[in-house]
Amino acid sequence: MNEPVKQHLIDPEVCIRCYTCEQACPIGAIEHDGTNVVVKAEACNFCMSCIPVCPTGSIDEWRVVATPYTLAEQYGWSELPAQAALNGAGAATEAFDEGVAALLAQAHEGAGGKSKPPASASKPSINLYTLTKPVEATVQGNYRLTAESADSDIRHIILDFGGQPFPALEGQSLGIMPPGNGKDGKPHLPRLYSISSPRDGERPNFGNVSLTVKREPGGVCSNYVCDLNKGDKVQITGPFGATFLMPNDPKSRLLMICTGTGAAPFRAFTMRRQRTASPGGGDMALFFGARAPDSLPYFGPLNKVPSRILRKHMVFSRIPGAPKEHVQDRLLVEAEEIAEMLGDSSTHIYICGLRGMEEGVEKAFISISESVGLPWTTLRNALREEGRYHVETY
Ligand code: FAD
Numbered sequence: 001m002n003e004p005v006k007q008h009l010i011d012p013e014v015c016i017r018c019y020t021c022e023q024a025c026p027i028g029a030i031e032h033d034g035t036n037v038v039v040k041a042e043a044c045n046f047c048m049s050c051i052p053v054c055p056t057g058s059i060d061e062w063r064v065v066a067t068p069y070t071l072a073e074q075y076g077w078s079e080l081p082a083q084a085a086l087n088g089a090g091a092a093t094e095a096f097d098e099g100v101a102a103l104l105a106q107a108h109e110g111a112g113g114k115s116k117p118p119a120s121a122s123k124p125s126i127n128l129y130t131l132t133k134p135v136e137a138t139v140q141g142n143y144r145l146t147a148e149s150a151d152s153d154i155r156h157i158i159l160d161f162g163g164q165p166f167p168a169l170e171g172q173s174l175g176i177m178p179p180g181n182g183k184d185g186k187p188h189l190p191r192l193y194s195i196s197s198p199r200d201g202e203r204p205n206f207g208n209v210s211l212t213v214k215r216e217p218g219g220v221c222s223n224y225v226c227d228l229n230k231g232d233k234v235q236i237t238g239p240f241g242a243t244f245l246m247p248n249d250p251k252s253r254l255l256m257i258c259t260g261t262g263a264a265p266f267r268a269f270t271m272r273r274q275r276t277a278s279p280g281g282g283d284m285a286l287f288f289g290a291r292a293p294d295s296l297p298y299f300g301p302l303n304k305v306p307s308r309i310l311r312k313h314m315v316f317s318r319i320p321g322a323p324k325e326h327v328q329d330r331l332l333v334e335a336e337e338i339a340e341m342l343g344d345s346s347t348h349i350y351i352c353g354l355r356g357m358e359e360g361v362e363k364a365f366i367s368i369s370e371s372v373g374l375p376w377t378t379l380r381n382a383l384r385e386e387g388r389y390h391v392e393t394y
Contacts (some may be wrong), residue, residue, distance in 0.1 A: 004064050004065065004066050005040075005041075005064070005068065005069045006063070006064055007041050007045045007063050007064075007065050007071065008039045008041070008046065008059045008061070008062060008063065008064050008068060009028075009038075009039060009062065009063055009074065009080060010037050010038060010039060010058055010059055010061060010074075011061050011079075011080045012035075012037075012058075012078060012080065012127070013058075013079050013080065013126060013242050014054065014056050014057065014076050014095055014243060014286075015033070015036070015037055015058040015060035015128050015240075016055065016056055016058070016173055016192055016240035017030055017175060017190070017238075017240055018128070018191075018192045018394070019032060019042075019189050020394075021050035021053060021054055021059050021152050022037060022051075022052065022206065023104055024049050024053045025049060025050050025105070025314075026238055027043060027045060027047070028043065029043035029044040029045070030050060031071075032131075032132070033075050033132075034120065034130045034131035034132030035075065035127065035131070035132070036074060036075050036258070037075060038056045038071050038074035038075060039069035039074070040071060041069070042068075043135060044378075046100045046103070046151035047102075047103065048100075048103040048104055048107040051108070052108075052349060053103065053106045053392065054172070055158045055391075055392050055394055056115070056241070056242075056243060056244075056318060056392075057115055057243075058081070059115060060108075060127065062116050062373070063080075063081070063083055063084075064083065064086055064160065065084070065086070066086060068247070069081075070103060071130040071296055072382075073321045075192070076121050077115065077148075078127075082306075088107050088251070088368055095212040102157070103331050107134075107394050108224065112188075113251045114384065115243045115244070115259050115387070115389060115390050115391070116243060116384065116386070116387035117233060117242060117243045117245045117386065117387050118245060118246070118247035118248075118249075118252070118301075118348055118388065119247070119250055119386070119387050120247045120249040120252065121169070121245040121246060121248060121387070122169055122199075122245070122248060123140040124169050124239065124241065124242050124245060124310045125168075125171060125239060125241055126169075126238075126239065126241070127167075127206065127237075127238065127239075127240065128165070128238070128239065129179070129236060129237050129238060130168070130237055131237060133188065134175075134235040134236055134237050135161060135164050135166060135235075135236050135237075136162075136233050136234070136235060136236070136238050137159040137160060137161050137162075137166075137233070137234050138160045138162060138231060138232070138233055138234075138259075139157065139159060139160075139163070139228045139230055139231060139232045139234060140158040140159065140160045140230065141156070141158040141227065142155055142156075142157050142210055142228050142230065143156045144225070145157060145212070145297040145298060146294060146295045146297065147294035147295070149294065150291075150292070150294045151278035151291065152214055152215070152260070152291075152303075153214070153215040153276055154212060154213065154214045154215075154260070154261060154295075154297045155212070155214075155225070155226050155314050156196070156210055156211075156212060156297070157210065157211045157212075157213055157225060158208055158209070158210050159208060159209055159210075159211070159234060159236070160206070160208045161208065161209075162207070163207060163209045164207075165258070165344070166209065166236075166238075166239065167199075167209070167239070167245065168195050168209060168238070168239040169199050169200065169239075170198050170199060170245070170246045170265060170268035170392075171194075171195075171196070171241060171243055171244040171245045171246055171265045171268065171269070171350075171392075172194075172239040172240060172241040172244075172245070172267050172347065173192045173193060173195060173238060173239065173240045173241050174192070174195060174209070174211075174236050174237065174238035174239055174240065175191065175193075175195045175234070175236065175237035175238050175240065176190055176191055176193060176221055176224075176225055176234060176236060176237075177187075177190045177191030177234075177235040177236070177237065178191070178220050178221040178224040178225075179224070179235075180220075181222075183250030187221055190237050191220075191221035191222070192194065192240065192287070192389075192394075193211045193212075193213055193225070193240050193264070193276075194211070194212070194241070194261070194262075194264035194265045194268075194352070194392070195209050195211065195264070195265070195268060196210045196211055196212045196263075196264035196265070196267045196270040197209050197210040197267075197270050197271065198271040198274070198275060199272065202282040204275070206308065209247060210353065211264065212261045212263065212264040212267070212297055212298075213225045213226055213227070213261065214260060217390060222381065224256060227270060228242055235354075236239055241304075243390060244350070244352075244392045245266065245386075246268075246269050246272060246388045247348055248256070249282075249346075250276070250278050250280075250281040250282065251280070251281065251282045251346055252282045252346050252347075253282040253283050253284070253341060253346045253347045253351045254269060254273075254282070254283075254284040254285070254347075254348050254350065255284075255285050255287075255338070255341050255348070255350070256269065256284065256285065256286045256287070256291070256349070256350045256353045257286075257287045257331070257349075257350070257352075257353075257357075257361055258286070258287070258288055258327075258352045258353045258359050259288070259290065259327065259353035259354050260297070260353055260354060261297065261353070262287075262352035262354070262357075262392075263288055263296075263352075263353075264352075264353075265348070265350070265352055266286055266352065267298055267302075267348075267381025269350055270284065270302075270305060270309070270310055271288075271308055273310075274305065274309060276382075277309065280381070282346055283308075283309070283310075283311065283335065283364045284309060284311070285310070285311040285313070285341065286302075286310055286311070286312050286313065287313045287327045287330055287331060287334075288302075288312070288313065288314050288315065288327070289313065289315045289316075289326055289327040289330075289353075289357070290314070290315075290316060290317075291315065291316065291317055291318040292316050292318050292319055293316065296314060296316075299314070302314075302330055303335070307349060313327075313330050313334060315327050315329070315330045325346070326357075326360060327357065327361060328357075328361050328364040329364075331364040331365070331368065332364050332367060332368070335367075335368045335371065338364075338365075338368050339368050339369070339371070339372045341366075342352060342368065342369055342372075342374060342393045343372065343374070345386075347388065348387075348388045348389075348390070349388065349389050349390065349393070350390045350391075350392075351390070351391045351393065352391075352392045352393065354393060354394070355391060355393040355394060357393065358391065358393055365380070
């Protein structure tokens, strides 16, 4: 029998197929086919470059094995095998050697990381449509959400699946396959977009979804999407995402923090709550950062949501004559409200948007929770373990 070894694997149920890990791997140890993203056991040197960039924590999986799983085995998985009982696993079952353990600990720093779905979330459908078998959707609408004068072009895109099933829960994403090839001559990889409509669709029961897409200068897919016209056909993969989901428990309270297009899943959460509102339901608070009101997607419609359903904290960093304010600044201003929510076991926390926002938000949470005697790291780990802490940054 071979000496047992620790093998790096990816959880295909949680992976959202954004391929960021593959792009971050400096030695080409990660690859994909039309279905899964996998790690070459003989190539991976545990450098951990892929761990902090993964938006879901699906990359952070390890198994002690007598014989490493082959790529063919990993490509065939729809879920990760459990750790098998192994005689003589010895040292390999122990933690990594000191150097590798330190790298892993470093990679785990920050707000993201492995997470669990809320206990009352519905079971999501995942990866129904793949790179080799995408579904075709038709563009039903493409509306600019930001002012023509604003420095960002963010669009509300409606896609219709023409009766083909696309069962997506709030918080899930889909992949869009931009046409054409990259510089390497290979087809462009799909880019992920959060679904901004609730599970019954943008228009209830019409089999459509909406997205909130920002045009990136020189970006392949965002320009393709932002330039789509009504009637255009688009190739879609997904749905993806098994943890950044909404609790079904109507009494759950949601604390949502976002910047820019990070508002997409929170629009879906809010619409779901509005469509299923029941007396005595849990409240929601939204901290939303943008440069100015005209660059904050859904500013008008959000303002119309009654504050008994959603408390809105819109935060602007570029208002002429006003001091710059970011979401983390406002969290500190509203420390009492946040502390009260942090101390309530019905509260679920969601953070979504640009990766750069994580650090500031984390610092604000440390300050607020510790001011009321709750050590943040302990609290955050407990929240994660209970499926009540979710970060999706890109
Ligand atoms: P790419 O072509 O991949 O380029 C990447 C970056 O390089 C861009 O910022 C682009 O500006 C820059 N770049 C490329 N070429 C040039 C050039 N010639 N000159 C200067 N700069 C250049 N995005 C959304 O808008 N909405 C969402 O809801 C959303 N949800 C996401 C959810 C997840 C889980 C993840 C992982 C990502 C999400 N994204 C979302 C980001 C999205 O997937 C894409 O990364 C984004 O649209 C950029 O893709 P692109 O093909 O346009 O850019």
